Amino acid sequence: xxxxxxxxxxxxxxxxxxxxxxxxxxxxxKITVKGSDTMVILAQKWAEVFMKKNPNISIQVTGGGSGVGxxxxxxxxxxxxxxxxxxxxxxxDKLKARYNTLGIEIPCAKDGITVYLHPTNKVKELTxxxxxxxxxxxxxxxxxxGGVDAEIKLYGRENSSGTYVFFKDNVVKADYAANxxxxxxxxxxxxAVKKDINGIGxxxxxxxxxxxxxxxxxxxxxxxxxxxxxxxxxxxxPITRYLYMYVRNRPSGAIKTYIDWILSxxxxxxxxxxxxxxxx
Amino acid sequence: MKKLFLFTILILSxxxxxxxxxxxxxxxxxxxxxxxxxxxxxERLLTSESSLSKLTKIxxxxxxxxxxxxxxxxLSAPSLYNYFSIRRARLKVTYEAAEGIKFVLQPxxxxxxxxxxxxxxxxxxxxxxxxxxxxxxSLWAGKFNRPNYEVEYxxxxxxxxxxxxxxxxxxxxxxxxGAKLEVTPESIPLKIQLAIFNGNDGGFTQYSDTTGKSTSxxxxxxxxxxxxxxxxxxxxxxKLGSFGGLDIGAHAYFGSLxxxxxxxxxxxxxxxxxxxxxxxxxxxxxxxxxxxxADVLGGMSLxxxxxxxxxxxxxxxxxxxxxxxxxxxxxFAGYYVYLIKNVGRKNQFAFRYDFYDPNTSVSGSDVNVLKxxxxxxxxxxxxxxxxxxxxxxxxxxxxxYYFDDNIRxxxxxxIVQNEKVGKNAxxxxxxxxxxxxxxxxxxxxxxxxxxxxxQLTLRLQAKF
Numbered sequence: 001x002x003x004x005x006x007x008x009x010x011x012x013x014x015x016x017x018x019x020x021x022x023x024x025x026x027x028x029x030k031i032t033v034k035g036s037d038t039m040v041i042l043a044q045k046w047a048e049v050f051m052k053k054n055p056n057i058s059i060q061v062t063g064g065g066s067g068v069g070x071x072x073x074x075x076x077x078x079x080x081x082x083x084x085x086x087x088x089x090x091x092x093d094k095l096k097a098r099y100n101t102l103g104i105e106i107p108c109a110k111d112g113i114t115v116y117l118h119p120t121n122k123v124k125e126l127t128x129x130x131x132x133x134x135x136x137x138x139x140x141x142x143x144x145x146g147g148v149d150a151e152i153k154l155y156g157r158e159n160s161s162g163t164y165v166f167f168k169d170n171v172v173k174a175d176y177a178a179n180x181x182x183x184x185x186x187x188x189x190x191x192a193v194k195k196d197i198n199g200i201g202x203x204x205x206x207x208x209x210x211x212x213x214x215x216x217x218x219x220x221x222x223x224x225x226x227x228x229x230x231x232x233x234x235x236x237x238p239i240t241r242y243l244y245m246y247v248r249n250r251p252s253g254a255i256k257t258y259i260d261w262i263l264s265x266x267x268x269x270x271x272x273x274x275x276x277x278x279x280x
Numbered sequence: 281m282k283k284l285f286l287f288t289i290l291i292l293s294x295x296x297x298x299x300x301x302x303x304x305x306x307x308x309x310x311x312x313x314x315x316x317x318x319x320x321x322x323e324r325l326l327t328s329e330s331s332l333s334k335l336t337k338i339x340x341x342x343x344x345x346x347x348x349x350x351x352x353x354x355l356s357a358p359s360l361y362n363y364f365s366i367r368r369a370r371l372k373v374t375y376e377a378a379e380g381i382k383f384v385l386q387p388x389x390x391x392x393x394x395x396x397x398x399x400x401x402x403x404x405x406x407x408x409x410x411x412x413x414x415x416x417x418s419l420w421a422g423k424f425n426r427p428n429y430e431v432e433y434x435x436x437x438x439x440x441x442x443x444x445x446x447x448x449x450x451x452x453x454x455x456x457x458g459a460k461l462e463v464t465p466e467s468i469p470l471k472i473q474l475a476i477f478n479g480n481d482g483g484f485t486q487y488s489d490t491t492g493k494s495t496s497x498x499x500x501x502x503x504x505x506x507x508x509x510x511x512x513x514x515x516x517x518x519k520l521g522s523f524g525g526l527d528i529g530a531h532a533y534f535g536s537l538x539x540x541x542x543x544x545x546x547x548x549x550x551x552x553x554x555x556x557x558x559x560x561x562x563x564x565x566x567x568x569x570x571x572x573x574a575d576v577l578g579g580m581s582l583x584x585x586x587x588x589x590x591x592x593x594x595x596x597x598x599x600x601x602x603x604x605x606x607x608x609x610x611x612f613a614g615y616y617v618y619l620i621k622n623v624g625r626k627n628q629f630a631f632r633y634d635f636y637d638p639n640t641s642v643s644g645s646d647v648n649v650l651k652x653x654x655x656x657x658x659x660x661x662x663x664x665x666x667x668x669x670x671x672x673x674x675x676x677x678x679x680x681y682y683f684d685d686n687i688r689x690x691x692x693x694x695i696v697q698n699e700k701v702g703k704n705a706x707x708x709x710x711x712x713x714x715x716x717x718x719x720x721x722x723x724x725x726x727x728x729x730x731x732x733x734x735q736l737t738l739r740l741q742a743k744f
Contacts (some may be wrong), residue, residue, distance in 0.1 A: 075685035223311030
């Protein structure tokens with residue numbers, strides 16, 4: 001009698017166990033990716049191709065800016081953070097306090113911050129110093145940099161954007177001019193410059209289709225380079241940066257599979273396809 | 281007929297033209313109206329944007345800790361063994377006036393103890409545009425945390441309910457009024473903090489005037505002597521690849537109190553240093569710290585700090601024989617070690633070992649034993665070690681459940697152990713205290729045994 005009871009209990013437990021395991025396998029694993037707007041197109045492309053190959057893994061990609069992505073990583077609302085800048089020490093300290101880790105940084109693509117101009121603009125190249133003067137408000141007229149006598153209209157990103165931070169730290173090196181119009185996303189910056197003959201904007205290289213790209217040179221004596229695969233790879237283009245993925249802990253499971261695939265030749269081929277530059 | 285037809289066509293064309301003209305005019309008028317409306321909206325939007333941009337400079341954050349405590353402190357008065365309380369209710373307002381300029385105001389609204397915790401201004405250096413010193417310096421002024429790891433680590437993040445005993449003793453209230461220079465080079469993971477404070481810690485310093493009248497300084501907002509306290513702290517962070525990181529650091533405190541009497545007794549209860557009223561009584565200590573973070577099956581950290589030095593309390597009150605009580609300078613040592621392990625994304629386990637010996641020159645067996653002979657003029661020889669010289673060890677275990685980013689539930693248990701006192705020749709404890717149970721019956725605490733002072737805390741924290 002006891003043996004029968006034990007067998008029944010074992011059978012019930014096995015059924016429950018198998019159901020739980022099957023349920024776990026039947027439900028697709030979900031990975032959330034949040035952060036840089038610059039990287040949204042690339043991240044969506046990666047997710048789309050990867051999900052076709054791995055139907056049991058679901059990847060949800062959203063933008064919002066690098067700052068938003070890092071906050072989401074710290075508060076636990078995303079698995080992967082996309083960031084077009086490095087995490088700051090303050091952000092690392094917050095991660096330490098909550099998760100007792102320093103986070104894992106994965107450079108996954110290279111980008112050249114491109115300066116957009118209206119196609120009719122006479123100005124075709126600028127130095128880093130001139131860009132700094134323009135965006136900090138010291139130069140306000142195109143005439144000062146070889147253009148027509150017209151007021152310069154500045155377009156830029158919001159302060160939650162990694163591109164905003166990178167451009168400020170590496171090009172402007174001062175506060176942005178008060179009249180710089182901030183827009184939510186690089187696509188909006190490109191559209192604004194397309195419509196404004198006196199406009200100037202900046203953003204990721206992947207968004208430069210259908211707009212005039214301004215060549216950039218380190219200083220007055222240097223050669224001006226456009227942001228291309230060759231100039232960015234060879235570091236000739238002066239405003240290049242890495243694009244990063246951040247995770248809280250050393251990746252494992254589906255997240256590791258996804259990141260490994262991104263860094264594989266297949267994932268890196270998509271980087272080029274979208275308009276950025278591979279790291280491998 | 282033909283003429284009539286042509287005339288009709290002509291009339292019709294005139295009518296149509298006139299009609300189309302009026303439609304065109306009407307359209308133009310409508311477009312003009314819409315343009316005016318858009319311009320109006322644009323203006324309103326610009327005004328709203330301008331007002332909103334001012335609001336974005338203000339940041340509000342804070343947290344509330346509501347908790348239930350069950351403890352075994354028999355000497356508390358009135359006799360209490362459990363209660364609900366609001367441990368902290370903070371609202372932090374940060375105003376970024378301009379790039380690099382920040383004002384912070386943080387009151388604590390805990391019932392019955394409304395107090396101003398932080399009130400300071402931070403000025404970040406903006407003039408160095410490049411090189412190693414770019415964005416390196418920041419100047420703080422006002423009331424802010426003293427530079428120490430556990431002091432600066434927010435109570436909303438700390439893994440056990442309270443700071444360790446040595447930190448609570450050395451830095452009561454955590455904050456002090458003064459100024460601080462922080463040096464944080466962008467390219468080097470180094471942080472240097474140099475601070476100067478009034479030194480009237482936590483707003484309460486017992487002291488006495490030249491007549492020996494004992495009084496206390498409860499006005500934290502100003503100093504009561506001209507001596508200032510100095511602090512220095514330096515930390516350096518090492519990255520250990522994808523494995524984790526190690527932060528190491530040290531801090532030093534150089535402070536003083538204004539003597540109100542003519543002698544200072546050292547912690548051995550034997551040595552007396554002559555002093556003058558108005559002279560400084562020094563209180564100096566040094567500490568070393570580390571924080572090790574490892575990515576082992578989720579996050580894990582091991583953190584610790586050791587501090588040793590001389591602290592001081594002021595004398596001045598008169599003995600019955602008319603002599604003044606001397607100042608007291610005690611050698612102390614203490615440390616704490618944390619082990620913290622994250623369990624999945626929602627849970628966290630923490631353990632802390634915390635030790636503090638307020639007087640390393642004597643042991644527990646010296647308490648209440650008249651073994652030291654001192655200066656007869658001062659009658660100091662009559663002084664005995666007290667329970668204030670006993671060392672305490674605390675083991676704290678805590679489990680946290682992070683319901684979401686804002687809510688944390690904590691269950692913690694602290695085991696507090698006292699240093700034992702000696703016994704006399706007849707086997708009786710050298711220190712026994714009496715207390716009254718809640719039901720009115722008397723009880724005793726024998727300090728020659730480890731008596732129970734354990735505490736259970738269940739805390740709900742809401743942070744925003």
